[in-house]
Amino acid sequence: MVDEPTPPGTVRPGGRTARVRAAVLRAAEDALVEHGFGGLDLGDLAQRAEVGRTTVYRRWGSTGALVADLLVDMAEQSLPRSRSGSLAEDLRANARLVQRTLADPRQGALFRAVIVAANGDPGTAEALRLFYRRRVEEWAPCVTEAVERGELPPGTDPFEVIRAVSAPLYYRMLTTAEPLDEPAADRAAAAAEAAARAGAYRRPEG
Amino acid sequence: MVDEPTPPGTVRPGGRTARVRAAVLRAAEDALVEHGFGGLDLGDLAQRAEVGRTTVYRRWGSTGALVADLLVDMAEQSLPRSRSGSLAEDLRANARLVQRTLADPRQGALFRAVIVAANGDPGTAEALRLFYRRRVEEWAPCVTEAVERGELPPGTDPFEVIRAVSAPLYYRMLTTAEPLDEPAADRAAAAAEAAARAGAYRRPEG
DNA sequence: CCCCTAATGGGACTCTCGTTCCGTTAGGAT
DNA sequence: ATCCTAACGGAACGAGAGTCCCATTAGGGG
Numbered sequence: 362m363v364d365e366p367t368p369p370g371t372v373r374p375g376g377r378t379a380r381v382r383a384a385v386l387r388a389a390e391d392a393l394v395e396h397g398f399g400g401l402d403l404g405d406l407a408q409r410a411e412v413g414r415t416t417v418y419r420r421w422g423s424t425g426a427l428v429a430d431l432l433v434d435m436a437e438q439s440l441p442r443s444r445s446g447s448l449a450e451d452l453r454a455n456a457r458l459v460q461r462t463l464a465d466p467r468q469g470a471l472f473r474a475v476i477v478a479a480n481g482d483p484g485t486a487e488a489l490r491l492f493y494r495r496r497v498e499e500w501a502p503c504v505t506e507a508v509e510r511g512e513l514p515p516g517t518d519p520f521e522v523i524r525a526v527s528a529p530l531y532y533r534m535l536t537t538a539e540p541l542d543e544p545a546a547d548r549a550a551a552a553a554e555a556a557a558r559a560g561a562y563r564r565p566e567g
Numbered sequence: 568m569v570d571e572p573t574p575p576g577t578v579r580p581g582g583r584t585a586r587v588r589a590a591v592l593r594a595a596e597d598a599l600v601e602h603g604f605g606g607l608d609l610g611d612l613a614q615r616a617e618v619g620r621t622t623v624y625r626r627w628g629s630t631g632a633l634v635a636d637l638l639v640d641m642a643e644q645s646l647p648r649s650r651s652g653s654l655a656e657d658l659r660a661n662a663r664l665v666q667r668t669l670a671d672p673r674q675g676a677l678f679r680a681v682i683v684a685a686n687g688d689p690g691t692a693e694a695l696r697l698f699y700r701r702r703v704e705e706w707a708p709c710v711t712e713a714v715e716r717g718e719l720p721p722g723t724d725p726f727e728v729i730r731a732v733s734a735p736l737y738y739r740m741l742t743t744a745e746p747l748d749e750p751a752a753d754r755a756a757a758a759a760e761a762a763a764r765a766g767a768y769r770r771p772e773g
Numbered sequence: 774c775c776c777c778t779a780a781t782g783g784g785a786c787t788c789t790c791g792t793t794c795c796g797t798t799a800g801g802a803t
Numbered sequence: 804a805t806c807c808t809a810a811c812g813g814a815a816c817g818a819g820a821g822t823c824c825c826a827t828t829a830g831g832g833g
Contacts, residue, residue, distance in 0.1 A: 375830075378780065398605075419781085474686070476741055480683050481606070481683075490743060533730070544771060551767045552765075575809075582799075620791090625811085
């Protein structure tokens with residue numbers, strides 16, 4: 362008889378357990394926004410969430426695992442996306458959504474913190490990848506449709522186009538002090554569209 | 568008489584002080600590669616560098632300040648860049664240089680670590696910005712020359728074009744598990760070039 | 774409604790990080 | 804070559820993060 366040890370919170374996921382998780386994740390968001398991932402302290406979190414310190418350590422064990430769980434939670438709540446029928450408009454809407462998110466003091470700090478957290482813990486990194494995969498998948502259809510309409514070359518990789526919109530905004534946030542404003546967003550969208558039209562994102566094989 | 572307290576290492580910067588700095592910075596690189604910024608411990612660093620623990624704490628005080636100093640050191644040693652005369656080739660050379668750097672186990676880990684470090688300490692963030700400013704400035708001339716040759720629209724922002732080459736590579740590294748290979752580099756260069764030709768990086772005014 | 778036990782919570786303990794104190798070493802100016 | 808003191812290094816100290824033990828609470832099946 363191998364004694365299969367069930368992780369805490371898995372046998373009775375409802376009721377109090379669920380309330381504790383929600384309170385801790387909410388507190389984690391606040392703490393990440395205020396002090397970043399480096400300043401994340403599970404003891405402090407317990408106080409914020411009005412939950413026993415032991416509980417937090419037992420349920421999550423490390424700050425990385427906690428952020429991974431937070432990312433799972435974030436991935437579940439998806440944003441409404443526009444669907445205007447015009448590739449240029451869709452890409453611009455996406456760029457502006459990303460830009461507003463990163464420029465927002467709370468959301469921006471939160472995103473920076475989870476990216477930091479993912480650099481060091483493989484589990485957190487995997488959760489972050491899943492989060493972005495979902496985000497990209499939500500917006501890929503507008504590219505696929507543009508290909509079908511003949512606006513973009515056949516074989517264009519929809520994921521690459523969507524990522525090309527976000528990339529300059531993230532890069533600007535991480536490596537420069539220049540503001541993440543609407544012109545920057547519009548430029549990112551226009552650049553991605555131009556490159557896509559030129560066939561820069563066609564998949565390797567014909 | 569205001570007692571102006573001089574920071575340690577500023578009055579006699581040569582000799583032993585310089586040797587200690589070099590040894591600690593080298594040890595810091597190793598530690599960042601092995602454990603990332605989160606695992607950086609000044610005490611451990613002192614052992615690696617065969618230097619007194621007190622010295623490290625007194626000279627740098629925090630992991631963030633130490634990485635800031637490391638970035639100053641990194642910014643001073645510039646890489647040779649190619650100058651082929653063709654915009655497409657120059658951008659591809661730049662893209663491949665960035666790609667090789669990020670894909671290299673040591674360099675890639677180091678870059679991730681310093682980006683993480685810059686998210687949380689304003690001084691480190693400033694040092695990171697200066698580092699990237701230098702890197703971008705080194706490559707901007709090839710864009711400026713392409714504008715002068717009439718290959719790109721007048722008013723094209725050289726910095727934005729160079730950043731557009733790096734952006735997708737960094738974004739890929741941070742948010743996906745897909746490999747940072749040569750095709751990815753070539754795609755980044757081609758996309759930046761196409762967008763630049765289409766005028767996506769013209770400066771707002773005139 | 775009752776019971777079993779999963780899950781929580783408090784408190785004591787340990788160990789590591791960072792600080793402080795003070796004696797020792799070595800730059801570099803004269 | 805000598806001296807002054809900037810800078811280094813060892814050791815003891817204190818605070819705080821993470822672990823362990825066990826008593827208490829509440830979920831949800833019967």
